[in-house]
Amino acid sequence: MRSVPIVHLTQIDYVVMAVYFVVVLGVGWLLRHVMRTSTDFFLSGRSLPPWVTGLAFISANLGAQEVIGMGASGAKYGIATSHFYWVGAIPAMVFVGLFMMPFYYGSRARSVPEYLKLRFDEKTRTLNAVSFAVMTIFSSGISMYAMGKLFNLLLGWSFDVSVLVSAAIVLAYVLLGGLTSAIYNEVLQFFLIVFGFAPLVWLGMRAVGGWDGLVARLGEVATARGLPADAYTHAWQTMGNAAQNPVGVEWFGLVMGLGFVLSFGYWCTDFLVVQRAMAADSMTAARRTPLIAAVPKMLFPFLVILPGMIALVLGAAHGAGQGLIPAKLSAAGTPLVDSAGRVVLDYDLATPMMLVRLFPSGMLGVGLTALLASFMSGMAGNVTAFNTVWTYDIYQSHIRRGASDAHYLWMGRAATVGGIALSVGAAYVAGAFNNxxxxxxxxxxxxxxxxxxxxxxxxxxxxxxxxxxxxxxxxxxxxxxxxxxxxxxxxxxxxxxxxxxxxxxxxxxxxxxxxxxxxxxxxxxxxxxxxxxxxxxxxxxxxxxxxxxxxxxRPSERELRWLERPWVLGAAVLVLTAALNFVFF
Amino acid sequence: MSGATGIDVRYPIGALFTVLGLILAGYGLATASDTARYEPSLSVNINLWWGLVMLAFGVVLLLLAWRSRAASADRPAEETPEGRLTEQREHVLGLEKD
Structure with a gap:
């Protein structure tokens, strides 16, 4: 690990972070008396309003890996990265809200695997529950590893300290406040990301001379890489031929593979997100959860992809097609070079470098706190999904049936401790054995x-x-x-x-x-x-x-005001998404 | 048995943004004469201006939460049809003892 950090934080940045930690732990503390039953702990007593579950639905997915990864993809693929949102998320989110939520929420299943048990049988549920449980532990570990590495590189923080401290904070607030705590922190993180990154995009766009300036500069980069000049700034124009666009995919594979199979597979069946809708206070609220989430999701490309695109063309080296993005270093500390002799860029640093270069201390603290918050709430999201699936779908159905509710509440807390301990272990495995x-x-x-x-x-x-x-x-x-x-x-x-x-x-x-x-x-x-x-x-x-x-x-929508009807909301989201695709065609 | 959520999420979020906004804007004000500090952010005192935006957002959330404190009274699961069904189901399937 490199020991010279890219930036030194000042006191004011640490003050901002400290305020965030106090609020996060305070929320858990205030919720501690509300967690009386297992339904409170695992499903927030099914009592949350739809705007809260909706923002949590989107934030559970907007982990820091997503923020960093989408910035990296923005630098790699340009505006075509928005396909991961406008093709690879919105249609599936509308579908799960309109068509699938009536079964998840209406069947009274307490988890996605439990729906499989009700609809099919025990073995299908167990297959899904076990693979999901293992997967959440490892993805939580991988994201912890990414966090430790990033903060070590950027700020010189010790890997062990960042992993253990963030794990301890997540442990504390999930133990105290269960799913409600996790959801509240996800809503908090949503606003932190918006307020931490909006000024970054604004400053970045000013620095490159607005959208026209960005188009002109990215045009030079595209031409230098042997692509059509508009390859980075148009989402669809070069999608006809995989060799003509930076993504390297043709439209059919994109729409069917990403837009249909992968996207519907994730948004419609992954308990991490569906659990947020299950915590809603009514069927209509559950159906509106993913639809409300789709509105910010539709606009996130501007918040998380643009910084990556700007990073590619900002600074003295922008002519070289590298911008602010440093080269990937080999174990010996020398820049890596690909088979064509070009320097391999460390795209994951695109967004963090933007924060470091454009924000003065103070605002930098807010931006980094947003990143830290999304790492931690990503971890909390995985842990709350894990403890529920473990307790209901594995422990209650295979290890101990028919115990008291207090016992399952205790098991949920124990599974939270175990899940976090295993995630920390997975983070170290990820560090030691990349393969x-x-x-x-x-x-x-x-x-x-x-x-x-x-x-x-x-x-x-x-x-x-x-x-x-x-x-x-x-x-x-x-x-x-x-x-x-x-x-x-x-x-x-x-x-x-x-x-x-x-x-x-x-x-x-x-x-x-x-x-x-x-x-x-x-x-x-x-x-x-x-x-x-x-x-x-x-x-x-x-x-x-x-x-x-x-x-x-069919769930009746007649008693609702027209703007609250799931069908109206879903149609509006689809029309707006189509319009965005058209604007950036 | 299911219970209520306890606190309105707008209180902690409003509090966080109010405090962060005050800190940031105050810091921006104190460092306003330091032009070299704000060169990277294109000579915009982003701390001051964005701090004020965050402060305004925090205060609005607190006001909204305070105004609706009576209307957003907790709804325990037993009071909604869906909540009652869950409770029933858990007993029928023998998932819970008490």
Missing amino acids: IMDLLQLVFAFVNAPLFATFALGMFWRRTTGHGAFVGLLAGTIGAAVHHGLTLPAGAPVGVKGGYLAVLHVYPSELAQTFWTAIVAWVTCVVVTILVSLATRPRPDEELRGLVYALTP
């Missing part, structure tokens, strides 16, 4: 890709059986692994990037391979689930009421 983490993330991608097929068939086709769902999920995961093993992104060596079975096809980029792997997994899961379902005995209709579309009464 293991790459491999694990690959396995998670295989497990996640087919999920939406199982849920969609389960909710909308009553003939789907438990055996069909279970075998289909496994087949989809295997399908993903086989496809990945038979293909390779251009220029990558055979190994963790694919091609370990044989190389039948070479994709123009890793993203293109990821998107197509997801498509293959999804199709495999659909076909196998249908075939096995047709060959096995379906459950009688009476058992499926409230769990399947055809056997569930």
